[in-house]
Amino acid sequence: MTTRSRQIHLASRPTGWPTPDNFRVVEVDLGDPGPGEVLLRNTWMSVDPYMRGRMNDAKSYVPPFELGAPLDGGAVGEVVASGDDAVPVGATVLHGLGWREHAVVPARAVRVVDTERVPASAYLGVLGMPGLTAYVGLTRIAQLREGDRVLVSGAAGAVGSSVGQMARMLGASAVVGSAGSAEKVAWLTEELGFDAAVNYKDGPVGRLLAPHGPFDVYFDNVGGDHLEAAIAHLDDFGRIAACGAIAQYNDTEATPGPRNMAMFVTKKLTLRGFIVRDHDDLTAEFHERAGRWVAEGRLVGRETVVDGLDHAVDAFLDLMRGGNTGKMLVRL
Template sequence: MARAWSLKSRPQGMPTMDNFELVELGTRDLKDGEIRVANSWLSVDPYMRGRMNDVKSYTPPFELGAPMQGGAIGKVIESRSDTYKEGEMVQHFAGWRDEAVLPADQAQSLPQLDVDPQAYLGQLGMPGMTAYFGLLEVAGAKEGDTVFVSAAAGAVGSTVVQIAKAKGCRVIGSAGGAEKCAWVESLGADAVIDYKSGTPVVKALGEVARTGIDVYFDNVGGEHLDAALAHGNQGARFAICGMIDVYNSGKATELRYLARLIGMRMRVQGFIVSDYMDRAAEFYRDMGGWLKDGKLKRNETVFDGLDAMPDAFLGLFTGGNTGKMLVRV
């Protein structure tokens, strides 16, 4: 019997296991145009926390009692569609479950790159596209820029570091703990701040960005955003991808340096990766080239089994991952 995780109740603050429920899915015959997929890899991502709240947003909230959703990679085990044959690997958005039944037009074949299938949930999937378009399109990073990246050891941040280096930028990353900082350094970052060291981020950034920063890629918000405002050069561009610092508390840190936006003519822009899905070919062209040239590395933190899905998700908010957080079914 197929199983799926559902949202049993809406969390207040940090989610707990009590907010999740593992339910059995009924089995039914496929309709014309549908496929049945045995999921192999499941993705958990910080944005999913927002979908647990019953508020209007760019994506609908999870329905209580219904199977949750997220990125997934799996093998077609039954098909009533001319698009996919049994045995083909596909990616889709019916995650948080071990088996998915969905219309064939809601699945996509995996691009033909020399990588493991799960890479399409991370560096060569939605997180990678977020990094690529956020850095190059939203922030307009160019050769010679000094780029500051928060959560630089995560799926998005680690890809930002590598794309920025490939584009000839000086890169400063922020990560928590010696092991993660070493990983970011191995990606080519010119300097890394350990935000867990006890030194305020604004001071630590000032010590390694003596001439300021031109681009800030924000995954965190809070103290990191304030530090970037403090050291932003004239015309600095901020790409606001996420603010994991406030996802559970709902309380934003005071931005003491916000007024510098005015005099330094900084630009701050939020973005959603879905705005750029029609340009995926650009992403795969460039990422495929960098991959071939050996300019891309990736890391994955893997939890095993569908039962581990909530633990993997909660680990995102406690620094439990280096690179992409995945569940292997």
């Protein structure tokens, strides 16, 4: 028996900002799962900034998406047929074949998740890759210490909002964020417990941050002028966890670097980039701590939800424009 389904393929590689013309919806027929496989009906899929880099034909930490082939990414789905007793029909699982309505996946490549305790979508947000990224960046990369003052850019996104909340629970004395609207700033300060936040569209970000520094830790999701501003406002021996640089993902020309790099010497600063997949050894620790924080109501996530595979590309493009608050998700 076959299952008729649909997937999003990469039709052409974007130059600069992606457009809907770079993508194509394709109908496919999937066979029954073989031994050790499961057939999933996806219920949620994630769109994430890192996916933009995979649309380029360039060497990186993960292979580029192939032209004429389906995109992939984090997803949660229900098992509708199973060739492995360990993953029964009806189970809800986390896996890596998003951008499609159904998928046949090796059973060893899925993780059964508990949807009695938290909604399934949380495993793509605060309890998923974004949450783990925040935890790794703070604890291992920035080596957050009791009393540190923390600055995070992209603070109203899935990673940034988790960074701010976790930093406080891990002992930060102050947490300051940068976001792109007054509404996002209000969410950070009024609901998530940030001590302060700035709307970077209100003026030069360095000037906006001046009243709130100096900082001991900067968690960078943006790059560009935010990185330059953070360098200026870090205290001696400040640490930067470089997670992303969304400000330049769609640039077609080389982006100038920060003009104040000499401060790395005079302030004795440290910058370390990281990829979360290199730190899988922290996954169990993260799940234990973050699961407890979520259960206690101390770690919360907001979701921006778009419905239907037909609008998945719209969700991705809106994410790249900063149209999300919290985690951008597609409900299938």
